[in-house]
Amino acid sequence: MAFLREDTQTTAIAPGNSGPAGVSATAPAPAGPRRRTRSKWPARGELALLLGPALIVFIAFVLLPVALAAYYGFFSWSGYGPATDFIGLRNYVTILTDPDFHQALSHNAFIVVMSLVVQGPIAIGVALLLNRKLRFQSLIRVLIFVPYVISEVVVGLGWSLMLQSNGAVNDLLDKVGLGALATDWLSNPSIAIWTLLVIITWKYVGFAVILFLAGLQGIPEEITEAATIDGASYWQIQRHIVLPLMGPTVRIWAFLSIIGSLQLFDLVWIIWGQYVASTAGTSTMATYMVANGRNAGSYGYGSAVAVVIFLISLIVALVYQRFVLRRDTAGAITGGNI
Amino acid sequence: MRFTKVVAGSAAVLLGLLALSGCSSSGSPSASGGDVTLTFWHNSTTGAGKQYWEDTAAAFEKLHPNVKIEIQAVQNEEMDGKLQTALNSGDAPDIFMARGGGKLADVVKAGQAMDITSGISDASKSAVGNSLSAFAIDGKNYGMPVAVLPSGIFYSSDLFTKAGITTPPTTIDGLEKADAQLTAAGIDPIAVGAKDAWPAAHWYYNFALRACSQDVLNAAAESRKFDDPCWLTAGKNLQAFINTNPFNDGFLTTAAQQGAGSSAGLLANHQASMELMGAWDPGVIASLTPDTKPLSDLKWFPFPDVPGGAGESGAMMGGVDGFSCWVNAPKECVDFLNFMVEKSNQEAYATAFQTLPASQDAQSVVTDPALKDVLAAYNKAPYVSVWLDTLYGQSVGNALNVAVVDMFAGKGDAQGIVDAVNAAAAKS
Helix, strand or coil: CCCCCCCCCCCCCCHHHCCCHHHHHCCCHHHCHHHHHHCHHHHHHHHHHHHHHHHHHHHHHHHHHHHHHHHHCCEECCCCCCCCEECCCHHHHHHHHCHHHHHHHHHHHHHHHHHHHHHHHHHHHHHHHHCCCCCCHHHHHHHHHHHHHCCHHHHHHHHHHHHCCCCHHHHHHHHCCCHHHCCCCCCCCCCHHHHHHHHHHHHHHHHHHHHHHHHHHCCCHHHHHHHHHCCCCHHHHHHHHHHHHHHHHHHHHHHHHHHHHHCCCHHHHHHHCCCCHHHHCCCCHHHHHHHHCCCCCCHHHHHHHHHHHHHHHHHHHHHHHHHCCHHHHCCCCCCCCC | CHHHHHHHHHHHHHHHHHHHCCCCCCCCCCCCCCCEEEEEEECCCCHHHHHHHHHHHHHHHHHCCCEEEEEEECCHHHHHHHHHHHHHHCCCCCEEEECCHHHHHHHHHCCCECCCCCCCCHHHHHHHHHHHHHHEECCEECCEEEEEEECEEEEEHHHHHHCCCCCCCCEHHHHHHHHHHHHHCCCEEECCCHHHCHHHHHHHHHHHHHHCCHHHHHHHHHHCCCCCHHHHHHHHHHHHHHCCCCECCCHHHCCCCCCCCCHHHHHHCCCEEEEEECCCHHHHHHHHCCCCCCCCCEEEECCCECCCCCCCCCCEEEEEEEEEEECCCCCHHHHHHHHHCCHHHHHHHHHHHCCEECCHHHHHHCCCHHHHHHHHHHHHCCCEEECHHHHCHHHHHHHHHHHHHHHHCCCCCHHHHHHHHHHHCCCC
């Protein structure tokens, strides 16, 4: 999964100890009202100084582009000069009735579901394994995490060279006597999306493992020790104590994975190039946007597609927050009592 | 104290943003006399072609000491998108690559290309002759041709001999027979870089050239619709040809001209015997042979006749490579365009790129046997049509190319190509 790069740790943080360093000036309560008024302006200044740059960048590079895309989405605009040809909702009607877009959307849905189904169990298994005392433990951890660190372009190029019909994978199958299994891994429309899924799993499972390991290490040893004393077996402990306590971590991982799957672009673009992803059956909403927007020189249409992707991601994210993450984020985000 | 820091900090951030958003001044439009810098975008990122442009720019700077040319070589597949972004930003290259047709028409319509009609010297006009018309829009001229690039089938004559083919095929039936002979000899008949879409689409263009009359081709450039039945015929003919399995394995992930695994690379390394390509192919193939020398047994024959079509026999599908000036470019831009097509520069161009120069005065330097055949056919051709994706503009062209790739992959049919083109107009 193409994860968001931000580390959205949402372990509930008690309000008292979460303030930035600057707040210390106002923190001691006994100082009284006189001191509070005197320190108001410097505190605001510091807030502006610390928040200002980030806010400006956020507005200029996130909010403004979103607003502009929404604006251009109502125009037929080839990208030259100001957009003048207002066409209302025509772009949106075209997108929602375009079979190519339906296909791209279904590929995204496939990746969303299959990433969770495939990566989740593998990552939990590996994390449980690595949480025990093992020889070469840190070496294995590094090896599992390496694919995640390699850039998407390098991964895409490497795999596309190996998987070509006369590439290393088919050659290897031939050499070990499995030549009958050699096939067109990338071009065959009924196989290509599975190939993509394998590459995605290989690349991103390390990230899930690292997250889960961190979650496992947050489980106090006392609890498992107590269970052992009570006579619980290793598997009973994992099933009834460790996994439930891992819940918040798994839910956050799933959230990142879903959002990443919806926005998947770079791997597909590198392996299948600018044109053939839809033919090979691996197009995603993002590749559809670039192919029919920028490459076709139809910037109005491309903007409308961007808005559709944004809305789909937003709805999924909100629904997930509301129904799945609610327990984990209570207090930290909602301000409610823990 | 702190407040001034905040103000200073915010100001610094704002300044940074302004710098990022590219509010740089665009030089001195059409100023003359003083020092002038020309930015120049072309698509030769390697080898002799890249060197040629460096040398030519240096020679021009020597003749015009007040001019400095800043060259940027942009990879071919990136060119359209980057150029559009640059033109739209208001800070475009002064001289940029152009291929005429609907793509250039879109740029002209947006008021981004300079009308150079009066700037073209008489010497240039007589040298490049009719190829100038590729850049004419509404009677005005917006570009200077440097190369004419008609397409046809390049092949390895050694592999043909090995398969027992004595004369190159002249009809589609003949081509299918040759494919069968090559396959029987264990040789991949035809390489096609379908990953880049346009090399596959060239097959459809050529079938359309045989099926449709010149008037139909030109009418579609106006309407940007495929409503004549010949478009469907062309698709059906291509489908029948694809059904004979003439193309290399894994063509869908084969690129056109990058690396030994590309279609040009397959030809350069005798892994496939034919490729339908424009006249730049000998140069590309030469850069991909093991010793990076021209392929010694490379030959050429025109796209075969297809019985029953309305296209004239001998007509060719091809392109014209040239250069245009940005609307705000200094007037020295046109001088450089005239300089490009001077006889000695065009001769050097033809040698560096191993292709056909636009200037007829320079055509005598073409010695490559394959290119000599291309030139002979070109000079005899009743008419030459511009690549259909260029002719019909970026939006329709892209949809057309992808629909053809779908057909190659067995996912679409002749009607699908027509539908895709007609639907493309909606996505704009």
